[in-house]
Amino acid sequence: MTSAPIERTSALRRIRHLGKALTTPLSPDDYLALVNPLWSQRELRGRVEKVVPETENAATLVIRPGWGWRFDHSPGQYIGIGVELDGRFHWRSYSLSSTPLVEGKTVSITVKAMPEGFLSDHLVNGLEPGTIVRLASPQGDFVIPDPPPDKMLFLVGGSGITPVMSILRTLDRRGTLADATLIYSARFEEDMMFLHELRELAGRHEGFTFHERFTDVDGILTPEQLDDVCHDWMDRETWACGPAPMLDAFTDHFQRLGREDHLHVERFTLATAGTEGAGGTVTFGDGGPTVEVDGATTLLEAGEKAGVNMLFGCRMGICHTCDVPLAAGRVRDLRSGDEHGEPNEYVQTCISVAVGDCTLAL
Amino acid sequence: MAFADVREYTHLTDEEVEAIGRELDEIRAQVEADRGQADRDYVTRVITLQRRLAAAGRITLFASMFPPAWLLGTVMLGSAKILENMEIGHNTMHGQWDWMNDPEIHSSNWEWDTTQPAEQWKHSHNYIHHQFTNVLGHDNDIGYGILRMSRDQKWTPYNLGQPVYNALLALFFEWGVALHDLDIEAIRKGKKDPKLLKKQLKQIGDKVGKQAFKDYLMYPALSGPGFFHTLSANFTANIMRNVWSYMIIFCGHFPDGAVHFSEEELEDETRAEWYLRQMLGSANFEGGKLLHLMSGQLGYQIEHHLFPDLPSNRYADIAVKVKDICRRYDIPYTTGPLHKQYGQTLRTIMKLSLPNRRTTDNPAPLAPRKRRRLQDSERPTRRTELGKWSAAASA
Ligand code: FES
Numbered sequence: 055m056t057s058a059p060i061e062r063t064s065a066l067r068r069i070r071h072l073g074k075a076l077t078t079p080l081s082p083d084d085y086l087a088l089v090n091p092l093w094s095q096r097e098l099r100g101r102v103e104k105v106v107p108e109t110e111n112a113a114t115l116v117i118r119p120g121w122g123w124r125f126d127h128s129p130g131q132y133i134g135i136g137v138e139l140d141g142r143f144h145w146r147s148y149s150l151s152s153t154p155l156v157e158g159k160t161v162s163i164t165v166k167a168m169p170e171g172f173l174s175d176h177l178v179n180g181l182e183p184g185t186i187v188r189l190a191s192p193q194g195d196f197v198i199p200d201p202p203p204d205k206m207l208f209l210v211g212g213s214g215i216t217p218v219m220s221i222l223r224t225l226d227r228r229g230t231l232a233d234a235t236l237i238y239s240a241r242f243e244e245d246m247m248f249l250h251e252l253r254e255l256a257g258r259h260e261g262f263t264f265h266e267r268f269t270d271v272d273g274i275l276t277p278e279q280l281d282d283v284c285h286d287w288m289d290r291e292t293w294a295c296g297p298a299p300m301l302d303a304f305t306d307h308f309q310r311l312g313r314e315d316h317l318h319v320e321r322f323t324l325a326t327a328g329t330e331g332a333g334g335t336v337t338f339g340d341g342g343p344t345v346e347v348d349g350a351t352t353l354l355e356a357g358e359k360a361g362v363n364m365l366f367g368c369r370m371g372i373c374h375t376c377d378v379p380l381a382a383g384r385v386r387d388l389r390s391g392d393e394h395g396e397p398n399e400y401v402q403t404c405i406s407v408a409v410g411d412c413t414l415a416l
Numbered sequence: 417m418a419f420a421d422v423r424e425y426t427h428l429t430d431e432e433v434e435a436i437g438r439e440l441d442e443i444r445a446q447v448e449a450d451r452g453q454a455d456r457d458y459v460t461r462v463i464t465l466q467r468r469l470a471a472a473g474r475i476t477l478f479a480s481m482f483p484p485a486w487l488l489g490t491v492m493l494g495s496a497k498i499l500e501n502m503e504i505g506h507n508t509m510h511g512q513w514d515w516m517n518d519p520e521i522h523s524s525n526w527e528w529d530t531t532q533p534a535e536q537w538k539h540s541h542n543y544i545h546h547q548f549t550n551v552l553g554h555d556n557d558i559g560y561g562i563l564r565m566s567r568d569q570k571w572t573p574y575n576l577g578q579p580v581y582n583a584l585l586a587l588f589f590e591w592g593v594a595l596h597d598l599d600i601e602a603i604r605k606g607k608k609d610p611k612l613l614k615k616q617l618k619q620i621g622d623k624v625g626k627q628a629f630k631d632y633l634m635y636p637a638l639s640g641p642g643f644f645h646t647l648s649a650n651f652t653a654n655i656m657r658n659v660w661s662y663m664i665i666f667c668g669h670f671p672d673g674a675v676h677f678s679e680e681e682l683e684d685e686t687r688a689e690w691y692l693r694q695m696l697g698s699a700n701f702e703g704g705k706l707l708h709l710m711s712g713q714l715g716y717q718i719e720h721h722l723f724p725d726l727p728s729n730r731y732a733d734i735a736v737k738v739k740d741i742c743r744r745y746d747i748p749y750t751t752g753p754l755h756k757q758y759g760q761t762l763r764t765i766m767k768l769s770l771p772n773r774r775t776t777d778n779p780a781p782l783a784p785r786k787r788r789r790l791q792d793s794e795r796p797t798r799r800t801e802l803g804k805w806s807a808a809a810s811a
Contacts, residue, residue: 075626075629075630075634076630076634076635078626078627078629078630079527079528079529079623079626080467080527084467085467085471088464088467088468088471096520097519097520138456138518140452140453141451141452141453141454141455141456141457141516142452142456142515142516142517143516143517143518144517145517188519367539367542367543367547368542368543368546368547370547370687370690371725372542372546372547372724372725373538373542373543373546373547373724374510374511374514374523374538374542374725375538375539375542375543377511377514377523377524389441389444389445390444390445390448390449392448392449396517398517399517400514400517400522400524
């Protein structure tokens with residue numbers, strides 16, 4: 055985890071350096087955080103200020119970031135948030151729904167509780183204001199250029215509205231929401247986030263067209279219907295965010311018509327929990343070697359077979375020499391049978407096997 | 417000699433040994449499944465306490481010119497260093513808190529307040545000492561390459577000085593530990609990879625520099641006219657920590673009853689036998705909650721050696737179950753009050769400064785064997801016995 059520098063001047067940097075000499079092997083932040091948990095930049099942190107319900111199962115978390123946070127994200131980007139639940143930290147990514155540089159120095163994400171997502175449920179229904187969370191800096195390239203293109207189209211399904219909301223709010227604030235169309239599908243009216251705000255936005259801006267689509271009644275929007283809803287879509291730069299099948303369909307359609315360069319897509323990769331059957335393709339490091347493994351070959355053995363210089367000590371799960379962060383996928387601990395798959399969680403390669411495809415960060 | 421010939425175990429059948437292994441695996445699985453908020457609260461509480469104590473000690477020592485402040489500050493700082501090394505650093509670097517997925521309390525990046533770099537300690541301690549516990553020629557913790565701690569180790573006239581070396585080791589324990597992973601014996605024999613040696617020396621140099629700068633220059637300087645008072649206070653606090661950790665650590669494997677093993681016993685050792693070796697090679701001591709906290713729960717050395725990466729606050733409960741296993745299978749479980757455990761250790765150190773023929777010993781010595789220190793590449797690689805573990809987990 056890289057932290058953003060907070061030393062804006064060289065004098066500050068020198069003071070910090072001196073402070074570090076006094077607190078080694080810890081950092082001054084470790085002591086300052088005893089006074090105020092936000093006074094640390096060892097890791098970006100934030101305090102949950104408010105939890106605002108959006109729909110029955112979605113809420114906006116307003117977070118006041120601590121030291122090291124730079125309020126210069128591009129609308130459309132997402133952040134990582136690490137929340138402690140029953141002693142463990144769980145990390146997820148959510149799009150920022152707030153505009154950059156807001157008054158009061160807070161950021162917000164909007165979270166929708168997923169049926170089997172215990173963390174999203176906790177965020178929506180269980181998080182107390184005042185909770186300290188860990189943060190990871192904004193990332194992602196689902197952003198619009200500044201100045202924005204003349205004609206824009208936003209295709210949104212479900213919680214895909216959050217990054218688009220940030221984009222629309224920013225355009226609204228800057229007064230550059232010229233000619234834009236939003237086609238937003240949700241199952242029914244109560245399930246549609248930011249409905250009120252979007253309607254109000256459409257009322258204020260002549261050029262902004264807002265199509266509400268309720269799939270319980272109207273069915274899912276197919277690419278073929280695009281001409282009916284937005285006849286000039288071919289002239290527009292398009293941003294799409296929503297469930298995978300919808301994105302697949304539109305990506306295909308744009309490709310067939312040779313317009314893929316004008317489509318910007320954001321996918322929410324949901325960790326598929328509970329995949330049965332072990333084994334899969336293991337990748338060692340970004341772009342590193344890849345091997346097929348069965349459910350009995352440990353990640354350590356697999357790596358050695360692939361010629362990767364894997365660190366190991368005891369090979370029996372006691373010394374943690376072999377620990378490696380898991381970049382993607384899930385693994386199973388052979389001793390307990392437990393599965394692990396938090397992003398960036400350290401796994402002991404000598405006693406872990408792959409459950410489906412996974413990637414190790416080497 | 418194979419493992420089955422170790423006298424304390426000869427009454428056990430192979431099936432019994434496997435059954436013991438399964439019971440211990442089961443204890444581990446239970447604790448793993450049950451780790452949660454209470455455990456996290458425990459470690460964060462200890463960390464907060466330790467940091468407050470350290471800060472308070474440092475601040476008090478700004479007034480170190482006044483004897484009461486000197487005394488109070490030294491005790492606070494020394495206690496903070498003890499807590500940091502024992503309960504926090506040692507256990508965190510074992511990976512006991514890795515399950516929290518908290519990057520700030522994680523074995524991969526923890527650095528502790530002593531002269532040995534964490535990375536080297538994780539090799540010499542987590543790997544070498546914990547896997548090859550009490551195996552002569554493998555486990556460099558037996559006497560730290562300075563003391564003769566087993567009748568199986570050859571006597572030389574050098575050993576006559578043991579009482580003195582022992583006192584020096586206690587006082588300057590952190591330095592002994594700092595040099596531990598260098599493997600002086602390998603260097604002496606010219607077997608050490610010079611590249612590795614250079615890297616390790618640089619790591620140690622960096623760490624020592626920072627530690628010494630902090631304790632012996634920065635803080636004394638900040639006390640202004642109290643420079644030398646603060647310096648002596650910091651020095652005393654470090655000695656306090658050194659003597660204490662030396663004593664606790666020596667009580668873990670050297671009281672009477674803790675057995676040393678030979679290389680041959682490692683051959684084809686199964687996971688269950690590994691467990692047995694940990695039980696027989698370690699020794700506990702008894703005491704109150706505060707004593708256990710200040711010793712990093714190493715009074716539960718046996719439990720720690722069976723499950724080095726389970727949270728330390730669980731050892732007290734685990735001990736009840738382990739003791740019960742030992743009772744049912746008639747396996748020794750070495751424990752006693754701290755003073756008795758250390759007394760026995762001290763007696764052994766004194767006794768072994770003399771050649772074997774001058775002393776008698778209890779228990780009777782193992783047959784002497786040829787031994788030499790091994791390089792990592794020569795050490796046997798353990799197999800993980802996947803089949804057994806998977807079966808145990810699904811049973
Ligand atoms: S190699 Fe020791 S825990 Fe994996």
